[in-house]
Amino acid sequence: MRLFVVGLAVLVGVASAQHSSSGVSPIRGSSDGFRRNTANIDPCRPTPCGPNTRCDVNTRGIAQCKCLDNFVPDGHTINGCKPQCVSDFECPDDYRCRQTKCERVCVPGACGVSADCDARNHRAVCSCPDGYSGSADVSCSKTLPVFRAAPPAPPPDPCFPTPCGRNADCKERDNRAVCSCPYGYEGDPLSSCVKAECLKSNDCNRNEACQQQKCINPCNIPDICGRGAECTVRNHQPVCSCGRGFTGDPFINCRRFDPQELCEPTPCGVNTNCRVQTDRAVCSCIDNYIGNPLDGCRAECITDRDCPGHRTCRENRCSNPCAYGACGEGAYCDVRNNRVACTCPEFFQGDAHSKCYAECTAHDDCRSHEACFQLQCVDPCVGACGTGADCKVEDHKPICSCPRGFTGHPFEACRPFTEADLCNPNPCGSAADCTPGHDRSGESRPVCTCPIGDIGNPLVSCQRGECQRPEDCAAHETCHAYHCQSPCVTETGSVCGELAECKVRNHQPVCSCPPGYDGNPLIECRTASVSRFHAGRT
Known part of the structure; x- marks a missing residue:
């Protein structure tokens, strides 16, 4: 029973100290173990020992873990040391807990001078022996007889021979034999004492603890955990925790957890919003503020000058004003030195601050004597024809021609017409000759003829004839045309x-x-x- 009570007291102490942060009583793990000393290395730094220990280096350079005063090994000193006790009930009946250590109750000075000391329920019960009187807590003195008489014979030893059972201890009390089972044994001391089921928790399964020399489930101890708490056993120790969806002190009371409590009080900085998302507090800056919401948020800008040259301040944020309709429809938007410049695209018309538009996108958008050029309705004859040429518009298209009495390329230049122009270019057929002439009305016209020796239609084609004289033909033929x-x-x-x-x-x-x-x-x-x-x- 003593070892279990010690372990349980340590658990409750640690769990109570750490409950406020997690709501679960953690179990402290073991340390890394001994480390072999090597050249220029202190095996005690870092210490391989557990809590409540000190690390010493022996003559062989090996780290040794030793418990501090009034502490005992927790399994072994690498795991650490624990108090032997924190209350009297963790010690045997004739011991009490003093400075985390079990000490005998009846020690010199526990009772008065010449007084007898008997340990009961971890307390010293002092009494004056027979023939003595006085205050047993202070001093006992012999009682003077009224008359002298012969001293009585010493009373017989009630424990010899022992009236107790097997393995039982016998103590004399008031001239009576008192039988009890020794530490680590249990049973009827008058008949037989047998070895207890356990002396320490390590004698039990990992999900059990030793209490009153019995292996029990420590979670079955009444009120071991708070109301509504869950209890599990880890390494012989009961661990109290608030279950999923609950919070509170598992040693006092667990209550249902309201997720909104994560934001009350808010864990976020100033100028932030706190919202609960998947059982977590999520911090965010309020609208138009920037920064780390855990530390605090601030306005990105107050005036345009607080922003880069290509941005302006809009509702405390540096933003692109062009994205918020700073210029008119269809206009170009540019930001320089925190100022917006609006311009209409090339060939567009209108006010850049209200709307830019194209006068036309197709010829049909213009009047019949105009054409759409570079998004504007213009006279298509301007610059379309050559020098001296005439231009007229038909269905938005410029038609170029040389005036009457002129000739040339109307897209390049027109010049006065001469008779030489009748045959340039040659309007006659292939291989035909052209010569200026006149028609019946006297108008100048080109005259087409085939060269001498050629035949054919001079307006279409001329080719070499079969003959030019009769001798070129057979004897019964002659040359004609x-x-x-x-x-x-x-x-x-x-x-x-x-x-x-x-x-x-x-x-x-x-x-x-x-x-x-x-x-x-x-x-x-x-x-x-x-x-x-x-x-x-x-």
């Missing part, structure tokens, strides 16, 4: 007279009347009549 053809036939018919015969000799036609015919073969041949001869006449 640069074509080799029969000389007996023309476009209108035979070159000879009616019913006449035609033969070719040396490329020339020879006409004759056939036999039985007479007449002029170049005109007509007719059937010959019977000849009549008269004297003197042929």
